[in-house]
Structure formats: C-alpha cells, structure tokens
Amino acid sequence: MVSSNKLDEKKMKKSIRAFKTLRIILKVVVYTFLILWAIVVLFPFYFMVITSFKDFATYAYTSTEIYITYPTFDNYISAWVDVDMIGYLMNTLVFALVTTSIMLVVSILAAFAFARLEFRGKNLVFTLFLAMMMIPNELVIITNFVTITNSGLTNSYTGLILPSVLSVFYIYLLRQNFMQVPDSLYYAAKVDGLSDMNYLIKVLIPLSKPTIITIIILKLIECWNSYVWPRLITSEVEGQKSYFLVSNAIEAMRNSGFGKSNMPAMMSAVVIVSIPLLLLFAIFRNQIMSGVVRTGTKG
Missing domain, CATH: 1.20.5 (Single alpha-helices involved in coiled-coils or other helix-helix interfaces)
Structure with missing residues (x-):
C-alpha cells in the first residue's frame, strides 16, 4: 500500500x-x-x-545599410528652415484641436440624448445614425466637397473643420458607455434636484473619463493623419496664407526637389511629423487601454 x-x-x-x-x-x-x-x-x-540622419552623398552609396556611421542633423535643419515645417505643424495643430473640441461636445450631447433622454423616434433616429456608418466615405467626401466649394469655404479653417465635427462611431461609443451607468443613479440625481445637464456634467462625464480620453486621442490622431479631405480643399496660392496640413506638406515635399531626389531630407520631415503622435500615445497609452476595456465590458 x-x-x-x-x-x-x-x-x-x-x-x-x-x-x-x-x-x-x-x-x-x-x-x-x-x-x-x-x-x-x-x-x-x-x-x-x-x-x-544620413547625408545625401552617404545615402546614395549606402541606401540599404541599417546602421549609421556618420550621423548628421542637416536634414532636420533643412526641414525646419527650407520647408516651413513650423507653419504646417501650426495649421495641423489648430485643425486638430478645434475639430476635436467641437466633435467632443457634439458627441457627448448626442450620446447623452440617445442613452438617457426619452423622445419620440429615438430608436429610429439612432438606427439611421448607425446606418450612416455603412455609407462609403467617398460618397460623403463628394457631397462635402460640393457643399464647401459652393459655400466659398475652400482654403480656410472652417472648410477643413466643419465636415469633421460629427462622428457616428464616437457617439455610439459614448452612448454604450453612458448606458453602463445604472438607471438608479440617474433617478437618484433627479430626486436630488439635478437637471439633465448637471447630471451629465457632474456624474456621467467623470464616470466616463477613460473613454472620453480615448476618443480625444483617437480623434487627434485621425486629424493629424488626415490627408484626402485637406488635399481636396486646400492649395498653395502665392501671396495668401497656406492651409496645408502636415500630410499635404509631405506630399508636396515628395513631389518637389526637396524630397524627390533627397530621400534623407524627406525622411527627416516624416520623423518630425510622427514624433507628436508617438509622444501622445506613449503618455496616454494606459488611458487608451482602460477606455477600450471599460467600453467593451458590461456592468
């Protein structure tokens, strides 16, 4: 045994x-x-x-090498001085911040209405909103282009910003997040005399902070990388302010003498444009992950 x-x-x-x-x-x-x-x-x-970090002569002979023998900062100096990178970055910063701010206000109010308020046809309107996500983006761009052009808003911040302030996906994301808050909390707030707007500001928004931060970051990245729409309604006009964003500027550099023949200089401009997004993600990566997890979890 x-x-x-x-x-x-x-x-x-x-x-x-x-x-x-x-x-x-x-x-x-x-x-x-x-x-x-x-x-x-x-x-x-x-x-x-x-x-x-390679100079043009070095790149011509060692374009495929994956290490640097003699690094140089001349390409970055050329990107700042010769290409007016500061102007393009400022245009993009204004566009991204204003668009994200307006979109956030619109999305929060719309999501709150769909999540907590009762009005006739709410489900039908929300279904139509979701159906808008099925429309090909090309069709929306054509309609927006005709509208903005006929309104004389080309080559302006207004023309850049207006078509980008509504996002059905972010409204849906916030609505699902607001609906996770128990109804009893809403009724208790109403008993305490809070108005719907105060309930939204003092209760829902603080509870949904991770998701809101995620939306802000994703929208900023979307605006920073925006190319097709700015390319359609902006152009370089001599004697007038340029409204080119960084994505348009890189395309213009690629087609010009700056980037077409001098690839290291072109890469330095791309690195400069990429750094703000990398820093943004590095700083707020935890908020992004917590926001996504919170939105995808019921209860």
Missing part, C-alpha cells in the same frame, strides 16, 4: 514537471513570435529614422 502511494506520488511529480516544461516551451514560442513580429512592425520606422 505504501509502495503504491509512492508510485502514484512519483507519477504526479512527473506529470507536474512535464506540465511546467510544456508551459515554459509555450512561453518561449509565444515570446519568440512576439519579438519577431515586433521587429517586423518596427523595422520600417527604424529604417526611416536612420535614413533621416
């Missing part, structure tokens, strides 16, 4: 060791795959950065 128990104990220990060994092997395989995938994803950005 004793020997039988010892035999069972040995088998159990072997099974435990085999299980631990299998877990270690699986972890090694998974982390190896993740490291290789990270290298594949990050390599283009790494190559862009090292190319930006």
Whole structure:
C-alpha cells in the first residue's frame, strides 16, 4: 500500500514537471513570435529614422545599410528652415484641436440624448445614425466637397473643420458607455434636484473619463493623419496664407526637389511629423487601454 502511494506520488511529480516544461516551451514560442513580429512592425520606422540622419552623398552609396556611421542633423535643419515645417505643424495643430473640441461636445450631447433622454423616434433616429456608418466615405467626401466649394469655404479653417465635427462611431461609443451607468443613479440625481445637464456634467462625464480620453486621442490622431479631405480643399496660392496640413506638406515635399531626389531630407520631415503622435500615445497609452476595456465590458 505504501509502495503504491509512492508510485502514484512519483507519477504526479512527473506529470507536474512535464506540465511546467510544456508551459515554459509555450512561453518561449509565444515570446519568440512576439519579438519577431515586433521587429517586423518596427523595422520600417527604424529604417526611416536612420535614413533621416544620413547625408545625401552617404545615402546614395549606402541606401540599404541599417546602421549609421556618420550621423548628421542637416536634414532636420533643412526641414525646419527650407520647408516651413513650423507653419504646417501650426495649421495641423489648430485643425486638430478645434475639430476635436467641437466633435467632443457634439458627441457627448448626442450620446447623452440617445442613452438617457426619452423622445419620440429615438430608436429610429439612432438606427439611421448607425446606418450612416455603412455609407462609403467617398460618397460623403463628394457631397462635402460640393457643399464647401459652393459655400466659398475652400482654403480656410472652417472648410477643413466643419465636415469633421460629427462622428457616428464616437457617439455610439459614448452612448454604450453612458448606458453602463445604472438607471438608479440617474433617478437618484433627479430626486436630488439635478437637471439633465448637471447630471451629465457632474456624474456621467467623470464616470466616463477613460473613454472620453480615448476618443480625444483617437480623434487627434485621425486629424493629424488626415490627408484626402485637406488635399481636396486646400492649395498653395502665392501671396495668401497656406492651409496645408502636415500630410499635404509631405506630399508636396515628395513631389518637389526637396524630397524627390533627397530621400534623407524627406525622411527627416516624416520623423518630425510622427514624433507628436508617438509622444501622445506613449503618455496616454494606459488611458487608451482602460477606455477600450471599460467600453467593451458590461456592468
């Protein structure tokens, strides 16, 4: 009986060791795959950065090398001085901040109306809102272009901003977040004499802070990377203020002498444009993840 128990104990220990060994092997395989995938994803950005520190003569002979022997900052100086990068960055900053602010106000009010207020046809209107997400973006751009052009708003901040202040997806995201707040909290606030607007400002918005921060960051990134719409309604007019954004500016650089023949200088401009977004994500990455998790979890 004793020997039988010892035999069972040995088998159990072997099974435990085999299980631990299998877990270690699986972890090694998974982390190896993740490291290789990270290298594949990050390599283009790494190559862009090292190319930006090469002078034109070096790049002509060592364009495929993945290391730098003699780095130079001349390309970054050219991007700031020769291309007026500051002007393009300021245009993009104004466009991104104003558009995000207006969009946030519109989305919060619309989401609150769909989540808490009762009015005739609410479900029908919300269904139509969701159906708008099925419309191809090209059709919306054509309609917006005709409207903005006929209104004489081309080459202006107003023309850039107006078509971007409504986002059905963000309204839907906030509505789902507002609906997670218990109804009892809303009724208790009404009993205490809070108006709907005060309830929104003092209760819903603080509780939905992670999601709101996520929306702000995603919208800022969307505005910063916007290309098609600004390209349609902005143009370089001599003697007038340029409303080109950084995406338009990079395209103009690529087609000009600055970037067409001098790839390191072009890469330096791209690095400058990418840095604000990388910093934004690095600073607020925890809020982004918590906002997404909170929105996707019921209760």
